[in-house]
Amino acid sequence: xxxxxxxxxxxxxxxxxxxxxxxxxxxxxxxxxxxxxxxxxxxxxxxxxxxxxxxxxxxxxxxxxxxxxxxxxxxxxxxxxxxxxxxxxxxxxxxxxxxxxxxxxxxxxxxxxxxxxxxxxxxxxxxxxxxxxxxxxxxxxxxxxxxxxxxxxxxxxxxxxxxxxxxxxxxxxxxxxxxxxxxxxxxxxxxxxxxxxxxxxxxxxxxxxxxxxxxxxxxxxxxxxxxxxxxxxxxxxxxxxxxxxxxxxxxxxxxxxxxxxxxxxxxxxxxxxxxxxxxxxxxxxxxxxxxxxxxxxxxxxxxxxxxxxxxxxxxxxxxxxxxxxxxxxxxxxxxxxxxxxxxxxxxxxxxxxxxxxxxxxxxxxxxxxxxxxxxxxxxxxxxxxxxxxxxxxxxxxxxxxxxxxxxxxxxxxxxxxxxxxxxxxxxxxxxxxxxxxxxxxxxxxxxxxxxxxxxxxxxxxxxxxxxxxxxxx
Numbered sequence: 001x002x003x004x005x006x007x008x009x010x011x012x013x014x015x016x017x018x019x020x021x022x023x024x025x026x027x028x029x030x031x032x033x034x035x036x037x038x039x040x041x042x043x044x045x046x047x048x049x050x051x052x053x054x055x056x057x058x059x060x061x062x063x064x065x066x067x068x069x070x071x072x073x074x075x076x077x078x079x080x081x082x083x084x085x086x087x088x089x090x091x092x093x094x095x096x097x098x099x100x101x102x103x104x105x106x107x108x109x110x111x112x113x114x115x116x117x118x119x120x121x122x123x124x125x126x127x128x129x130x131x132x133x134x135x136x137x138x139x140x141x142x143x144x145x146x147x148x149x150x151x152x153x154x155x156x157x158x159x160x161x162x163x164x165x166x167x168x169x170x171x172x173x174x175x176x177x178x179x180x181x182x183x184x185x186x187x188x189x190x191x192x193x194x195x196x197x198x199x200x201x202x203x204x205x206x207x208x209x210x211x212x213x214x215x216x217x218x219x220x221x222x223x224x225x226x227x228x229x230x231x232x233x234x235x236x237x238x239x240x241x242x243x244x245x246x247x248x249x250x251x252x253x254x255x256x257x258x259x260x261x262x263x264x265x266x267x268x269x270x271x272x273x274x275x276x277x278x279x280x281x282x283x284x285x286x287x288x289x290x291x292x293x294x295x296x297x298x299x300x301x302x303x304x305x306x307x308x309x310x311x312x313x314x315x316x317x318x319x320x321x322x323x324x325x326x327x328x329x330x331x332x333x334x335x336x337x338x339x340x341x342x343x344x345x346x347x348x349x350x351x352x353x354x355x356x357x358x359x360x361x362x363x364x365x366x367x368x369x370x371x372x373x374x375x376x377x378x379x380x381x382x383x384x385x386x387x388x389x390x391x392x393x394x395x396x397x398x399x400x401x402x403x404x405x406x407x408x409x410x411x412x413x414x415x416x417x418x419x420x421x422x423x424x425x426x427x428x429x430x431x432x433x434x435x436x437x438x439x440x441x442x443x444x445x446x447x448x449x450x451x452x453x454x455x456x457x458x459x460x461x462x463x464x465x466x467x468x469x470x471x472x473x
Contacts, residue, residue, distance in 0.1 A: 014410045015470035021421025022466045023084040024443065025375050027132035027176065028092035029062050030430040034069035039105040041098025042137040048192040060436035066428055067451050072115050078444065079427060080122040082459050083466035087124050088374065088423055089115065090132040090176065093157055100136030101153040109164060116168050128165065129173040129231060130158055130215065133181055133191065140193065145181065145204040151211045158215035162222050170226030172219060174212040177233040177306055179205065179261055187327065190434060198326045199283040206285035209264050209295060216298040230265045231304030231374045234258055234358050237311045240335040245315030249332035253313045256328045266303060266366045268296035281326055304374030307355050309348040312337050345381040345439055352404040359412035359419055372421035376405055379439030393445050393456040402458065403473050428453055
């Protein structure tokens, strides 16, 4: 069925299925606040801020964040008003288990029950993610994802969540962007524990994949009727040219940054090219007998796709210093394409077709896995300059960003891609790791001094899109 209707010579109506998932995504650490309240234990972000507050934009931590812990009823009512039929949250591991394992926190159980029940009462389906960068400090102190014991603790945490909330939650996700803690914490020094060591990074990645498979196995054993998946930030790697060196370099980047998690999560196997590369670097992870069979048997039901920008690659032109620690960039160079469209605030290229290329790849090479766009968005600094007299940000740039991506997603849908929804990052402006509130992403603006919420122009536009099952552009 062709769902594109020509309305004028220049405009088209893009119509989406009636059961499409429309909503937004957020995470516990970035929105909840109450970081030291309600029995919550410290996580790595609480600790890192205490150690190095200068590494956080404007010295702002996540102690209050967007105050969702206390204002969730108000926020969910606003989601309902803006037409959401789904919303992704994450559970704070250290709120539920202050030490990461052992004794549970009954106050946290009560809080997440109330949030889930409030969403359901508002006809908003809760999508629940188990891990979003926020390792409990007690578990980081015994090695974090480098430790097999932490994988075991995570599996028990996942089982507990399924038991507590699985009667009402039917969309579960094991990890959000699991490669980011690998990159940030163990390669590029932008997340705690600030390690720069490729072999340790590989072990962290491997244990993250293993923990995902173990959680999937545990979920299947509950015999609950929902779906469980993973959320990956897929960043297409485009070669500078069709020169063999550029093409090979782009393939290497794709294997390292995309297929390293995508293949085991969806296909149950690791790419042979990845295994060869790790072997050449003496960086193969420690694998226990039975692991690979477990990963093969416990693939995802549903894939979340976070897409923000492409990766442009060229053949390696300059050799690294011989004493430099090995990095993925020792195998390729990044390429700045002339004339690329940029979001200057975030420093990211805007390339809307990337979302189509991802969905096409999944259709052609990954069994057309059931999927949805779980994050997409545009962070802008200094949005207050676009406020009208009522305090609402007139963010036409965000509307254009979303609509342009949805056009390409619609094309993929028409060509048969098994894409079921679109979630923006994020519902309201939230704390963003070391960037704090530098770039604003939300449909709803947040006044940090008063915590007042004000819907932006894009929020009203999104509501109309949902009501009309599409938009004209």
